[in-house]
Amino acid sequence: MTNREWNLRRNCCLSPRQLALAFLILFALSALVSGIFLLLHGAWQVFLFAMLEMLGVAFAFLCYGRHATDHEHIALTDNCLLVERVLGGKTHQYRLDPDHTRIAAPKTSRDLIKLEARGSRIVVGRFVTAPSRRLFADELRQELNARLRKGSVA
Amino acid sequence: MSTTTIADHPHDHAHERPHGRERWLYATNHKDIGTLYLWFSLVMWLVGGLLAMLIRAELFQPGLQVVEPELYNQFVTLHGLIMVFGAIMPAFVGLANWMIPLQIGASDMAFARMNNFSFWLLPPAAILLTASLFAPGGATAAGWTLYAPLSTQMGMGMDLAIFAVHIMGASSIMGAINIITTILNMRAPGMTLMKMPMFCWTWLITAYLLIAVMPVLAGAITMLLTDRHFGTAFFNAAGGGDPVMFQHIFWFFGHPEVYIMILPAFGVISQIIPAFSRKPLFGYASMVYATASIAILSFIVWAHHMFTTGMPVTAQLFFMYATMLISVPTGVKVFNWIATMWKGSLTFETPMLFAIGFIFVFTIGGFSGLILAVSPIDIQMHDTYYVVAHFHYVLVAGSVLSLFAAFYYWVPKWTGHMYNETRGKIHFWGSIITLNLTFFPMHFLGLAGMPRRYADYPAQFTDFNMLTSVGGWVYGLLQVYFVFAILLPVIKGGQKAPAKPWEGAEGLEWTVPSPAPFHTFEVPPTVK
Numbered sequence: 001m002t003n004r005e006w007n008l009r010r011n012c013c014l015s016p017r018q019l020a021l022a023f024l025i026l027f028a029l030s031a032l033v034s035g036i037f038l039l040l041h042g043a044w045q046v047f048l049f050a051m052l053e054m055l056g057v058a059f060a061f062l063c064y065g066r067h068a069t070d071h072e073h074i075a076l077t078d079n080c081l082l083v084e085r086v087l088g089g090k091t092h093q094y095r096l097d098p099d100h101t102r103i104a105a106p107k108t109s110r111d112l113i114k115l116e117a118r119g120s121r122i123v124v125g126r127f128v129t130a131p132s133r134r135l136f137a138d139e140l141r142q143e144l145n146a147r148l149r150k151g152s153v154a
Numbered sequence: 155m156s157t158t159t160i161a162d163h164p165h166d167h168a169h170e171r172p173h174g175r176e177r178w179l180y181a182t183n184h185k186d187i188g189t190l191y192l193w194f195s196l197v198m199w200l201v202g203g204l205l206a207m208l209i210r211a212e213l214f215q216p217g218l219q220v221v222e223p224e225l226y227n228q229f230v231t232l233h234g235l236i237m238v239f240g241a242i243m244p245a246f247v248g249l250a251n252w253m254i255p256l257q258i259g260a261s262d263m264a265f266a267r268m269n270n271f272s273f274w275l276l277p278p279a280a281i282l283l284t285a286s287l288f289a290p291g292g293a294t295a296a297g298w299t300l301y302a303p304l305s306t307q308m309g310m311g312m313d314l315a316i317f318a319v320h321i322m323g324a325s326s327i328m329g330a331i332n333i334i335t336t337i338l339n340m341r342a343p344g345m346t347l348m349k350m351p352m353f354c355w356t357w358l359i360t361a362y363l364l365i366a367v368m369p370v371l372a373g374a375i376t377m378l379l380t381d382r383h384f385g386t387a388f389f390n391a392a393g394g395g396d397p398v399m400f401q402h403i404f405w406f407f408g409h410p411e412v413y414i415m416i417l418p419a420f421g422v423i424s425q426i427i428p429a430f431s432r433k434p435l436f437g438y439a440s441m442v443y444a445t446a447s448i449a450i451l452s453f454i455v456w457a458h459h460m461f462t463t464g465m466p467v468t469a470q471l472f473f474m475y476a477t478m479l480i481s482v483p484t485g486v487k488v489f490n491w492i493a494t495m496w497k498g499s500l501t502f503e504t505p506m507l508f509a510i511g512f513i514f515v516f517t518i519g520g521f522s523g524l525i526l527a528v529s530p531i532d533i534q535m536h537d538t539y540y541v542v543a544h545f546h547y548v549l550v551a552g553s554v555l556s557l558f559a560a561f562y563y564w565v566p567k568w569t570g571h572m573y574n575e576t577r578g579k580i581h582f583w584g585s586i587i588t589l590n591l592t593f594f595p596m597h598f599l600g601l602a603g604m605p606r607r608y609a610d611y612p613a614q615f616t617d618f619n620m621l622t623s624v625g626g627w628v629y630g631l632l633q634v635y636f637v638f639a640i641l642l643p644v645i646k647g648g649q650k651a652p653a654k655p656w657e658g659a660e661g662l663e664w665t666v667p668s669p670a671p672f673h674t675f676e677v678p679p680t681v682k
Contacts, residue, residue: 011260011678013341022338029366033406033453037373041399043388045380046373053327053369060331064264064339129261129676 003078004143006136009071010127019065027054072124074136076143083115083122094122101144105137106130113137171672181273182266184255185670189568190273191248196641198240198280199554200633205233207630210623216613226609227295228287228311234298235315238415239322240280242553246418247329249560250357252568254333256663256670257351259342259679264335272328279321286314297607299408302389302400306381313382316375323368330364333357342662344681348442351661352435355442356421359449363410363417366453371407374400398463405456413452415549416516417445419556420487423509425661426563427491430506431498432658437490444483444490451480461529462536470529477527484520488513503656504578508559511586512552519547522597537607540600546593558585558636565644566651570669573644581640584632591625 014022034050037043066088073084081096096117104114109130112123125133172180181187209229212220221229251269255262263269286293291309294300305312337358341350350358378400380386387393389400428435435441457465457473465473491513500506522544526532535541558581566572595618604615611619654664662681666674 011343012339014339019338022334026334026362026365029362030369033366034369034373037370037403037406041403043373043377043399043403045376046370046403049369049372049376053365056327057331057365060265060268060335064335068339131677 003076003147004139005073005075006139007071007073008125008128008132008136009069010067012068014065014068016065016068019061019068023058023061026057030054070127072127074124074140076140076147081115081117083124085124094120096120096122098144098147103137103141103144105141106133179274181270182262183672184251184263184266184269185568185672187263187269187273188248188250188252191244191251191276194273194276194280195241195245195248196637198236198244200637201284202233202236202241203630203633205229205236207627209233210626212609213611213619214623215620216611216616218610221609223609224295225292227297227607228293230607231294231297231315232283232287235283235294235319236280237549238298238411239319240276240283242415242549242557243322243326244276245557246357246360246415246553247326249353249418249422249557249564250329250333253564253663254336254354254357255340256567256666256674257354257661258337258340258345259662259675259681260336260340261673261675261678263332264340265332268328269332272325272332275321275325275328279318279325282314282321283318286311286318289314299401299404300375300378301404302378302381302397305378305400306389313379316379319375320372323372326364327368330361330368333361334365337361342675342678342681348439349681351421352424352438352441352445353418353421356417356424356445359445360414360417363414363449363452367407367410367414370403371411374403374407377403398460401460401463402456405459406453408459409456410449410452412545412548413448415553417449419512419516419553420445422556422560422563423491423512424487426505426509426559427494429563429656429659430501430503430509431495432500433494433498434660435490436493436496437486440486441490444486447483448480451476451483455480458527458529458532461532474527474529478524481520481524488517488520499658503562504573504575504582505559505563505656507579507582508555508562511582512555512559515547515551515555515586515590519544519552522547535600537605538600539596539604539606542606543593543596543600546596551589551593555585558582561641563656564663566655566668567663567666567670569644570651570667571644571648572651572655573640573648577635577639581632581636584635585629588625588629588632592622592629593625595619595621595625 030050030053034047038047069086070088071086073086075082075084076098079098081098081101083094083096085092085094096115098117101115101117104116106113106125113125113133113136115122115124125136128136171177177186178190181190208220209226212218212226251263254260289309289311291311293311294305294308294315296305296308296312300315337350337354377386377388381388381390381395387395389395389397391397424435424441455473455477457469458477461470461473502510522540526535526541526544562573562578599615599618599622602615604611651668653667655668656664662675662679663670665679
């Protein structure tokens with residue numbers, strides 16, 4: 001049973017599909033304009049530059065869109081601390097022992113959060129800003145402490 | 155738009171802020187890059203303005219006094235190219251860099267390094283363009299439109315100009331990609347497209363326009379280059395080409411370019427009028443649709459610049475009516491600005507004065523544009539000072555006034571200081587009077603038949619030309635006053651500005667302290 005979970009994702013308004021649609025609109029506009037010049041006037045340079053530009057736009061959108069859905073899902077259950085990282089469409093899962101997890105909170109705003117348990121170390125928080133990382137680290141520490149207290153009372 | 159933020163701005167990570175030369179050379183912060191763009195455009199505006207002063211000195215009286223006709227034509231050409239590509243466009247990109255992330259609650263632009271690159275392309279391009287004056291044969295003298303076959307015949311100054319325009323175009327394209335990606339992807343949670351500030355909307359549409367037409371310009375000047383040096387004959391009738399085709403290609407870029415220089419101005423005015431009327435913008439949705447309509451219509455009107463090249467009556471009628479149609483969405487905008495002011499609690503601080511001044515003079519420019527849209531009249535007026543008056547009313551009186559309005563409105567956020575209100579008002583009243591003194595008589599000169607791009611004129615045009623020159627010089631002096639009495643003092647110090655210096659101002663940019671911290675909205679705010 002999941003006791004607590006966190007979703008650490010960057011703020012991105014458009015899904016990759018919506019971004020592709022935005023690109024298609026731009027491409028259609030540019031292809032229409034340059035296509036007319038190519039077909040009516042033989043101005044292949046206009047078409048060439050339009051396609052070069054669209055290549056640039058596509059590259060920029062791809063760079064952004066490929067990582068638009070990147071996120072880290074962290075779930076604290078009775079048995080484990082599950083870290084699920086989606087990076088460029090690929091999912092990686094890591095499991096830590098919650099009773100032995102140590103949190104190295106970020107010291108500077110550039111630092112990520114290090115989670116360490118029984119020799120395994122995972123770095124999380126790359127998709128969110130420094131204040132969100134600090135907040136997450138504090139919340140996770142509280143949850144783990146509460147769990148330890150509960151365990152020692154029992 | 156109603157906005158509520160839960161973002162905190164605890165500290166300005168000052169220790170992480172780069173210092174010295176590196177801060178500017180390797181700048182990736184949107185505010186720093188915005189500042190670089192604004193300084194660059196100011197310098198280029200002063201260079202272009204100096205050329206304008208020299209042009210007016212030559213035209214002060216008939217005969218040749220100051221420069222030879224060849225050099226005069228180089229001045230005219232460089233004045234146009236510098237003002238369009240070096241001053242107005244970068245100034246609006248500077249505003250976009252500064253304000254778009256602040257207005258949508260983003261921490262920076264989407265591609266910070268590309269942002270740096272797109273700015274640093276501009277100075278070399280500007281140096282190429284201005285230094286071409288000293289090239290063998292001088293700078294290009296073909297006018298900013300670079301019409302073939304004149305432009306296929308000039309010296310290496312023409313090649314330098316082509317290269318410079320190519321680079322500036324590449325910079326604009328990168329800027330546009332950045333702006334589109336930022337606005338589409340990085341809006342704060344809750345900020346739907348129809349809640350976005352109008353400045354962001356107008357820039358989003360402008361960026362689409364840039365993406366669509368910049369390759370057309372690049373194609374046109376590359377064809378020019380290959381005609382000049384690589385044996386092609388695109389624009390050479392003797393080789394089976396057609397010089398009129400250059401005009402078609404150029405104006406397919408050129409007319410949307412006019413809207414690239416005015417749509418962000420509409421956005422600025424749509425921010426300022428509600429703030430000083432203490433009312434929400436009247437007809438927000440209609441403003442968005444009007445802006446999009448103007449952008450779409452701008453693609454189907456290019457040939458109104460070419461009525462005298464000869465075209466079928468059907469084509470003339472099409473381009474005439476299509477051009478007239480643009481006045482409908484433009485009228486919607488002017489109506490909405492006035493309706494916003496209607497029964498508002500108006501106050502007339504300098505940004506508002508410039509905004510109202512913009513509406514007044516832009517409307518004059520719009521009306522003269524409507525007159526020029528009528529094909530039979532345009533054939534009479536083509537290449538006269540009436541056209542010069544028209545586009546200066548749109549660009550100097552329109553775009554530049556809106557840039558001043560934006561400066562006075564947002565400078566407390568940029569510098570953390572309030573500008574001197576009295577000096578701001580002197581700047582406004584001086585500018586609005588002298589720019590009308592400069593450009594209004596040009597209508598009469600054009601109606602009387604004075605052609606543009608000539609260093610000399612018959613004595614009958616002397617009085618209006620003298621008036622225009624004096625108006626131009628005083629306008630120029632007032633801008634020196636702006637730099638030394640308003641701009642530099644407000645950067646150095648002055649009364650501390652609160653986070654929201656304007657009572658009626660709305661938007662996320664007013665939720666951060668003044669001056670805006672180096673890092674803002676690291677946690678995206680929530681917009682309701």
